[in-house]
Amino acid sequence: MASSDERRFAVLRAIVADYVSSQEPVASKAIVERHNLGVSSATVRNDMASLEEEGYIAQPHTSAGRVPTDKGYRLFVDRLTEVKPLSGAERRAIQLFLEGAIDLDDVMRRSVRLLAQLTRQVAVIQYPTLSHSTVRHIELVQLTPARVMLVLITDAGRVEQRTVDLGDVITADNVSRMRNMLNATLVDNPLTEAAAKASELIEDAPSDLRDAMTRLATVLVESLVEHPEERLVLGGTANLTRNAADFPGSLRQVLEALEEQVVVLKLFAAARAPGTITVRIGEENEAAEMRSTSVVSIGYGAHQTLLGGMGVVGPTRMDYPGTIAAVRAVANYVGDILSGR
Incomplete structure (x- = not known):
């Protein structure tokens, strides 16, 4: 990419980071003050104008800063070169917590509870498919x-x-x-x-x-x-209510959709092999009720055999690097436990 494109992406990345953190529209002045981009405020404003024209950011109301759009989040996720790694202590805690499970049901319950706690989103895990x-x-x-x-x-x-x-x-x-x-x-x-x-x-x-x-x-x-109605465990639904402002007029629809297991099972339809992360953002979700959400999902299993899927559902204003790291780590441990490794 040209250097101007790279600079505009750096501005987009800054807007995503600040908006995810603060839930407030981001102004050019804040970007210059908080992020060492090495350019003037006028250059940042010009880049923001270009990003808005291309549909990557939007102005929620007059005189406000800018927020990422679904298209902006998609570009951000597609260009993630680094996923925030979990600390050694976090990985050991995950391993010890899951290895304490006494049977498959306990593995499923512990996994969904742990994933909800790590991501502060709704966690979903699919029982191993028969x-x-x-x-x-x-x-x-x-x-x-x-x-x-x-x-x-x-x-x-x-x-x-x-x-x-x-x-x-x-x-x-x-x-x-x-x-x-x-x-x-x-x-x-x-x-x-x-x-x-x-x-x-x-x-x-x-x-x-x-x-x-x-x-x-x-x-x-x-x-x-197969008995699809028996194959899912959800946890952390209350996490959505803490971010009700991210779902203007649609939180109830999202919660009702999560109760429909057919809808949730479709979130894992793209899983083809263990370890492959899929991120669906906003309008990319097939179910209309889920279009104010982002879904980060992954297949889990052993020896390239897909056993099931897991993931999280949350607002599009999500910490994507941290969420992807947590989903991947928990999936890896669940695959290891179920394969007896």
């Missing part, structure tokens, strides 16, 4: 002579539990036989393939276990199918 998981183990726990608890455990630590009425009294030895058949056939299979193999177990079952296996396989196939 379509990318494999069967680690299937357990049958006899509850009564004719009823068992079917427990499906995936390689990502997700646990599905269902009670199955076997229709007749069955011995502990036969429960053990069925448990062995299920594990021998399904363990280490992707869940999409395991569903088909579970159906085949009915035909392969001994005649004395066929009825019980039919009931088990039917419930198991249901467990192997």
Whole structure:
């Protein structure tokens, strides 16, 4: 870029930094005083006029300074060469906090709480998607002579539990036989393939276990199918209310949209590989209710296998470098924990 373009970008960067910090429109005098740009106030005013003409900044009302537009934030984010690194203490705190989790549910709850605290935004995390998981183990726990608890455990630590009425009294030895058949056939299979193999177990079952296996396989196939309504955890919604001025007339719409899990799931639709950050700013969001927000999201997983997505939702007036660093760090630790590294 030409030096004049670089200088104008430096002015834009200063406006973004000051506006994110103060929530007040930024004037040329303030830029000259707070940022060592090495140019005169007249040059800054000329650069601001050019930025406004190009749609990167706007004047909210007469005699006010300037604020970044969605287009201005987009240029700022696209040209981020450095993301504010987390301190060693922050990284250690994240690691210790998440490693203290006792199971997958606890990992999800801790992750969303931690991300909300680090970014002071609304944090969202998607449970590991079943379509990318494999069967680690299937357990049958006899509850009564004719009823068992079917427990499906995936390689990502997700646990599905269902009670199955076997229709007749069955011995502990036969429960053990069925448990062995299920594990021998399904363990280490992707869940999409395991569903088909579970159906085949009915035909392969001994005649004395066929009825019980039919009931088990039917419930198991249901467990192997995705349940989108069970896959999200949100935290830090109250953070939006502290920045109500950033959502003039639209905060209620944003909060209602966050309650619609279908809307939130679409925020992760672009996630294709672990570690890839996506930033959607204002009008770039598909849902009309979310167009006063910015969404920073990332896929998490292990060994380039995408397990799910996570991210934060907040106003367009956001600390993008700090938010991106926090989202990336938490995603990395969650991927490591779920992969057992």
